[in-house]
Amino acid sequence: MTELIPEPRSVVAGSGEVRLTAHSRLYSGPGTEGVGSWLRTVLQQATGLPLHEGRELGDTDGDGVGLLLDPHLEPEGYRLVSGPTGVLIEGGGAAGVFWGAQTLRQLLGPDAFRRAPLDRAWAVPHLVIEDAPRFRWRGLMLDVARHFMPKEGVLRYLDLMAAHKLNVFHFHLTDDQGWRIQIQRYPRLTEVGSWRPRTKFGHRASPLWEEKPHGGYYTHDDIREIVAYAAARHITVVPEIDVPGHSQAAIAAYPELGNTDAIDTTLLSVWDSWGISPNVLAPTDNTLRFYEGVFEEVLALFPSEFIHVGGDECPKDQWRASPAAQTRMRELGLADEDALQSWFIGHFGKWLSARGRRLIGWDEILEGGLAEGAAVSSWRGYGGGIAAARAGHDVVMCPEQHVYLDHRQSAGVDEPVPIGFVRTLEDVYRFEPVPTGLDASAASHVLGTQANVWTEVMEDHARVDYQTFPRLAAFAEVAWSALPAPVERDFAGFERRMAVHYRRLDALGVAYRPPGGPLPWQRRPGVPGRPIDGPPPNR
Numbered sequence: 001m002t003e004l005i006p007e008p009r010s011v012v013a014g015s016g017e018v019r020l021t022a023h024s025r026l027y028s029g030p031g032t033e034g035v036g037s038w039l040r041t042v043l044q045q046a047t048g049l050p051l052h053e054g055r056e057l058g059d060t061d062g063d064g065v066g067l068l069l070d071p072h073l074e075p076e077g078y079r080l081v082s083g084p085t086g087v088l089i090e091g092g093g094a095a096g097v098f099w100g101a102q103t104l105r106q107l108l109g110p111d112a113f114r115r116a117p118l119d120r121a122w123a124v125p126h127l128v129i130e131d132a133p134r135f136r137w138r139g140l141m142l143d144v145a146r147h148f149m150p151k152e153g154v155l156r157y158l159d160l161m162a163a164h165k166l167n168v169f170h171f172h173l174t175d176d177q178g179w180r181i182q183i184q185r186y187p188r189l190t191e192v193g194s195w196r197p198r199t200k201f202g203h204r205a206s207p208l209w210e211e212k213p214h215g216g217y218y219t220h221d222d223i224r225e226i227v228a229y230a231a232a233r234h235i236t237v238v239p240e241i242d243v244p245g246h247s248q249a250a251i252a253a254y255p256e257l258g259n260t261d262a263i264d265t266t267l268l269s270v271w272d273s274w275g276i277s278p279n280v281l282a283p284t285d286n287t288l289r290f291y292e293g294v295f296e297e298v299l300a301l302f303p304s305e306f307i308h309v310g311g312d313e314c315p316k317d318q319w320r321a322s323p324a325a326q327t328r329m330r331e332l333g334l335a336d337e338d339a340l341q342s343w344f345i346g347h348f349g350k351w352l353s354a355r356g357r358r359l360i361g362w363d364e365i366l367e368g369g370l371a372e373g374a375a376v377s378s379w380r381g382y383g384g385g386i387a388a389a390r391a392g393h394d395v396v397m398c399p400e401q402h403v404y405l406d407h408r409q410s411a412g413v414d415e416p417v418p419i420g421f422v423r424t425l426e427d428v429y430r431f432e433p434v435p436t437g438l439d440a441s442a443a444s445h446v447l448g449t450q451a452n453v454w455t456e457v458m459e460d461h462a463r464v465d466y467q468t469f470p471r472l473a474a475f476a477e478v479a480w481s482a483l484p485a486p487v488e489r490d491f492a493g494f495e496r497r498m499a500v501h502y503r504r505l506d507a508l509g510v511a512y513r514p515p516g517g518p519l520p521w522q523r524r525p526g527v528p529g530r531p532i533d534g535p536p537p538n539r
Contacts, residue, residue: 014126048117077132137448242310342368
């Protein structure tokens with residue numbers, strides 16, 4: 001069972017196998033105890049074997065598992081040796097050992113991903129695997145603002161990320177359609193901002209509505225649990241609090257945050273449709289102080305180096321109509337409203353930097369200049385990422401045309417609520433995060449890559465599963481493995497390995513899109529989407 005995803009750097013097969021039995025032990029060397037606890041738990045659930053703790057490496061006695069650190073390996077790199085003395089996983093750090101443990105789980109077969117044991121033998125073939133990731137940022141963004149995902153669903157996705165060796169969870173917590181994180185000093189953000197009276201069903205042009213309230217939010221303790229659960233799986237959680245656009249839910253809760261001299265903000269409610277709301281934050285000192293208070297609580301909950309501030313899709317009409325905004329521009333000597341947005345983002349860049357954190361935002365934050373140390377999520381194509389990298393800013397490549405998993409997977413008429421360009425499993429597999437034309441210095445600023453899941457037309461976890469899988473498996477290999485140029489990649493070989501991986505996803509209960517198309521219950525007949533014909537622009 002060596003059909004591994006993502007594909008390791010090197011696999012050397014041997015002859016024979018290590019059989020796990022009721023006598024097998026698991027030894028966790030210094031620095032690997034957390035990984036050992038996780039591995040023992042999941043393997044006990046799946047196999048029913050006790051896997052008693054070994055007191056020393058020799059306790060594994062030819063049929064056990066040992067975990068050790070090896071400082072000569074890369075921090076996330078690992079070496080897995082299965083042979084006559086048992087299975088030994090060595091990692092450059094605890095993260096490397098953990099990724100090696102994930103590989104061990106795959107080697108044991110798809111049933112190793114179940115939560116209760118089946119009556120079968122458990123064996124690992126004799127082999128040597130040496131492996132390490134290509135990128136340090138291997139991310140998944142999950143939008144829980146458009147459709148709320150309860151905490152248990154988030155924890156489940158962290159497990160799915162870990163199974164695919166993804167290590168950054170971008171948590172999109174606020175938008176026009178909902179505010180999903182408790183802020184204790186501003187309780188109306190969740191009392192009002194986390195609920196909307198109804199929801200558009202399908203694309204925003206759809207005539208269909210779900211006529212019931214939708215919402216939910218995470219308490220401080222929920223967030224602490226999510227962050228700790230992720231950390232135990234060597235995943236960093238990067239929160240996103242969107243400013244100054246995508247903020248109608250916050251303005252509905254606190255109308256003074258909006259442009260009160262341009263519109264009557266007291267009439268606003270949490271938005272019940274999709275698209276880009278014209279209602280944006282006012283560029284006032286009151287708004288800055290309010291969001292500093294928000295970010296103070298966010299920083300206390302999330303230890304991540306990066307804090308995402310959005311910064312995308314901010315219409316300027318209200319600022320043009322607002323005497324207060326125009327006065328602020330004159331006071332600051334700003335040329336136009338684009339410069340005003342740059343000033344707004346720059347304020348929080350400095351504020352976060354003073355507290356030892358780094359700002360990251362969507363590529364619109366490049367317009368008007370970017371503070372030193374800030375990073376860019378390049379979503380509108382490669383262009384923003386190229387410009388940022390050449391200017392010395394770190395970049396996460398997540399171009400919409402390639403890795404937005406809300407885009408449809410086929411041109412077939414049965415594809416549910418089809419959005420955007422067709423992005424097949426093969427298209428994602430042939431995505432290259434580092435664009436041609438970057439010299440070595442600029443390319444070094446590409447931290448990695450990220451797949452984004454926007455949930456406007458994903459009303460429950462089954463819809464999220466369908467859009468995300470199996471394409472996330474292809475993306476995970478792009479982010480981890482040292483693949484050749486896109487046209488040279490062995491997609492047929494990947495499909496062969498996916499035949500086994502589908503069984504792992506079945507064991508995990510993932511409602512993925514089957515290779516032959518959606519199952520009857522996965523279709524959404526009569527629910528309009530917004531498909532875009534032709535190939536996506538490669539910009």
